Amino acid sequence: xxxxxxxxxxxxxxxxxxxxxxxxxxxxxxxxxxxxxxxxxxxxxxxxxxxxxxxxxxxxxxxxxxxxxxxxxxxxxxxxxxxxxxxxxxxxxxxxxxxxxxxxxxxxxxxxxxxxxxxxxxxxxxxxxxxxxxxxxxxxxxxxxxxxxxxxxxxxxxxxxxxxxxxxxxxxxxxxxxxxxxxxxxxxxxxxxxxxxxxxxxxxxxxxxxxxxxxxxxxxxxx
Numbered sequence: 556x557x558x559x560x561x562x563x564x565x566x567x568x569x570x571x572x573x574x575x576x577x578x579x580x581x582x583x584x585x586x587x588x589x590x591x592x593x594x595x596x597x598x599x600x601x602x603x604x605x606x607x608x609x610x611x612x613x614x615x616x617x618x619x620x621x622x623x624x625x626x627x628x629x630x631x632x633x634x635x636x637x638x639x640x641x642x643x644x645x646x647x648x649x650x651x652x653x654x655x656x657x658x659x660x661x662x663x664x665x666x667x668x669x670x671x672x673x674x675x676x677x678x679x680x681x682x683x684x685x686x687x688x689x690x691x692x693x694x695x696x697x698x699x700x701x702x703x704x705x706x707x708x709x710x711x712x713x714x715x716x717x718x719x720x721x722x723x724x725x726x727x728x729x730x731x732x733x734x735x736x737x738x739x740x741x742x743x744x745x746x747x748x749x750x751x752x753x754x755x756x757x758x759x760x761x762x763x764x765x766x767x768x769x770x771x772x773x774x775x776x777x778x
Contacts, residue, residue, distance in 0.1 A: 582774040593696030605655035619679035695772040708754035720776030733760040
């Protein structure tokens with residue numbers, strides 16, 4: 556019989572791998588009133604932890620959570636670095652100290668999309684395959700570098716007809732002048748990744764004193 560401790564470790568690794576793969580199937584959506592097309596992971600975390608109520612462009616935002624489940628678990632792990640229990644304790648502390656309030660929690664992809672679509676400044680997350688009619692999908696962008704030119708990737712017609720979508724993750728290298736010099740696929744469908752890479756290499760960012768390396772996510776599907 557296997558050692559119970561080893562079984563627990565194996566189970567934990569299996570769960571982690573499952574959640575990590577699910578993280579590639581989560582997209583961030585926002586109300587049409589949100590001006591930004593891109594949000595950095597740092598900014599996203601600050602918004603959902605109640606430490607910021609507006610984006611760098613001045614847009615007021617209201618975070619929306621999904622009920623505990625695979626999509627919620629994947630989002631919290633990838634972008635906030637916390638568990639559902641950790642987040643609940645954190646929000647209760649904010650409430651108790653009067654420093655914040657509990658965001659609205661909704662039951663499903665459809666409920667989140669509907670609420671975000673009708674609520675000015677709302678920002679939430681859903682599974683990558685969810686219909687996102689009436690809202691905009693935000694790219695997870697680069698901290699400290701404003702995106703000036705964004706070219707949308709081609710969605711291969713064959714994959715589109717088969718409803719094969721999802722999120723691809725890229726590591727990009729941005730020159731000091733703002734040109735994307737290189738893009739490496741980190742996760743997601745390789746065909747969609749190739750399309751995303753071609754598009755991203757045409758993006759331009761605001762100039763900076765030094766080159767930047769960052770990870771971005773691009774979602775293919777209804778948005």
